[in-house]
Amino acid sequence: MTIQFYNTLTNKAEEFTPVNDDCVRMYSCGPTVYDFAHIGNFRSFLFSDVIRRTLEFFGHKVHHVMNITDVGHMTDDSSADGAGEDKMAAAAQRVKEDKKSGKVPEGAVENPEDPYQIADYYTKAFLEDAQTLGVKVAFEPENILKATDNIDIMQEMISQLISKGHAYVGPDGVVYYSVESFPDYGKLSGNTLENLQMGAGGRINETDQSNKRHPADFMLWKADSTHIMKWDSPWGAGYPGWHIECSCMARNRLGKDVIDIHTGGEDLIFPHHECEIAQSRGATGADTFAKFWMHARFLLVEGEKMSKSKGSFWTVRDVLEGRATGINVHPAVLRLELIKSHYRSNMNFTRKGLVDSANIVKRLTEFRTKLEAAANGEVAEVDLSHPILKEFGAALADDLNFSKALAVVLPWASSDPDNVAEALAVLNKINDVLAVAPLGDEKSGGGDDSEIVALCKAIDAARAAKDWATSDALRKQIESAGYEVKNSPEGTIAIKKLA
Ligand code: AMP
C-alpha cells in the first residue's frame, strides 16, 4: 500500500517512501520548558506520535527524535529576528509567583532564579505527561535532546556557516544568518525575500535593523554577558538562537543525510522551520534537509488558539483531573480526543468531544475484554491483508485519516467475530497505532498498567454488587501503587499521580 502524506514543502499530498529502506528518520520540534505543555502542544506531539506509529504499522523501523528547548526561544519569535526577552528568563519571575500561589509545589523549583531548575521541573512534567498520553519517544531518553546539552554542536555549525559565507558578525556583535546567501529562503512558507520585502504580515521586526545586512537576517548567536544562561564562544559569552538548535539536534542524532520527516505545529512553518532549512542546507550544501515537512493545525478553545504565552490554557493534568470540563477522564480518552480529528484542520476542544472519545474508548476496551475472555489466552497471527486491517491501513495511508479509520474499527468492535483469537490480534495491531484500548499496556509502549485496569474493573463490579468494603480495599490498593482513583463516564479509572 502506498502511504500518502501532505507535504508543506510542496503543498500537496505525496507518496511517502523512506530515504533509506532500513529506517525512517524523523525529527519533531519539542516543547519550550518554561511552563507546562498544554493540550494544544500535545495535539502536535501526538500528531508526530501517530505518524511514527502509522509507519511502524506498515512495517517501517522509525528513529524519532524530539528536542527540549531550554534556552534561546525569545518572546517575539514570530518575527524572524527573534526579538524580545528569552522565554526562560521571563519564566523566572512567573515561577516565583506560581510558588507563592502553590501552582508550583513547595520544593519543586528551589531557586526560581536558576533557569536550569525551572527547565528541569517542566522537562520532567512534560515527559510524564507525554508518557501518560503514550507518546513513544518520551520513553526513549536517548532520543530526547536538550538544547543546553548541545551548545558545542551549535557553535560548530555557526562557525561552518560563517566560513561558507552564510553568516556574519554584525556591528552589534550578534552572529546573523544572511538570508540573501540562501536563494531558497521562503520556499517552505512562501515568505520569500521578495514577499517579505513587501511587508507580508509585519514579519520583519523594524527595530535595530542597522546591524543587519537584510532585515530578515536572523540571530544565530548573541553575545550577552548578562544573560542568565551563557556559554563562552568565539563571538563572546552568550547564547544561541532558537532556530540553530533544531538544525543541530536533528544532525546530532539523525546524521548529516537527508531526514525523512520533520514535524511541528503550524506556527513553526515560519520563521522556525524556514530558518532551520536555511541553516541545515547552508551548512551541508545539500539540496534537501527534510523530505517531508508535516504540520498540525492548532487546537482552539472557543475559536481561539490555545497559547502558552497568553497564559490561559489547559494542561494534560487539568483535563484528566476534571478541571477543564468537569469530568475526569482516563488518559486514553484525552489521547483519542487529540488524535481523532484530521491534523490539517483546526480542532475545537469541547466537553462534548471528550465525552464522545470516552464512549469510543469504552467501546474498544469492552470489545478487548470480551475477546480476551473468549480467546482464553490465545492470540492468532495476522498480517495486513486481514480485511479490517486493510481498510484501517488504507485510511491511515490516506494522510492519516483517523475518522475514516475509526469508522472502520467501531462497527467491527460491535460485532461478534467467529475467530476471537484472530480478532484479538487484529485489535492489538489497531491499538498499536491508536494506543487507547487500554492505553499504557506494553503494546502501546506505555508500561504495563493492565493490573491497574483490572483492579478498576473489579471496583466497578464490587460497586454494582454494593460491596463497599471490597471496593474501598481495591481503591486503597490502587492508590498505594501511586494512582489516583476517579469516577468517569467509562467507569472507575486510575490516573498515575504526577510529581
Ligand atoms: P512550544 O512549547 O511553544 O515551543 O510549542 C511546542 C509545539 O506545540 C510546537 O510544535 C507548536 O507549534 C505546537 N503548538 C503550540 N500551540 C498549539 C496549539 N494551540 N495547537 C496545536 N499545536 C500547538
Ligand code: ZN
Ligand atoms: Zn524546532
